[in-house]
Amino acid sequence: MNCGDVLRFGAIRRMTMCAAIALMTGLCSAARAAEVDMAEVRRLAQEPVETIFAGAPIGRISDVDYAKTVNGSSKPVVVVFYANQDQQCRHLATLVRYLALEFGNVVAFYGYAASEGATIDHHRLAALQKRYGLKKVPATLFYDNDKGKMELEKSDYSVPTMAEYRTPSPFFWNTYYQATRKYIKENILD
Secondary structure: OOHHHHHHHHHHHHHHHHHHHHHHHHHHHHHHHOOOOHHHHHHHOOOOHHHHHOOOOEEEOOOOOHHHHHHHOOOOEEEEEEEOOOHHHHHHHHHHHHHHHHHOOOOEEEEEEEEOOOOOOHHHHHHHHHHHOOOOOOEEEEEOOOOOOOOEEEOOEEOOOEEEOOOOOOOOHHHHHHHHHHHHHHHHOO
16 A cells, blocks of 8 residues: 555545544434433333323224224324234334324324234234235324325225334334434425
8 A cells, every 4th residue: 555545545534434423413413303211212112002102192093983084184194003012012102102292283193903912813914904905013004195185095995105014123213213203204294
């Protein structure tokens, strides 16, 4: 390696370090924008989903009122399908709770109790798959309904803009929360 190579390597290394610092600063700023007490998130994740949703602007929805509620909303709708005692559902419920507290005035959040226990009966899941297109529970369906009109595929339900089946692990919860906030801001609240 000659002297010119060493100087170029040093410049590249400094540029890389500057870019990394700028990225970390940006990530820290984004995290400060929506500060979340992770001890509270972990505490809530031990509770049933219904308890986690309590006190947050999250309505309940069922087969009886699903189409009317989703179609009748003048704002985007998020529907979370859950099993009340399932650990993944509880992690997702904590995320939805914080999102509803932040975006509840511009996005309608609803919970659909697919099971009161920790598991979903095979026949119940098949019925949910047929009616709503779900592959598994927990599931989150996003309906971009901010124009007051929705495109119908079938007469008994609307086609969601997006379906999400991932749930945040406690380790990556805040990262998932920030990414979801960004998605809502950029894609749902367009």
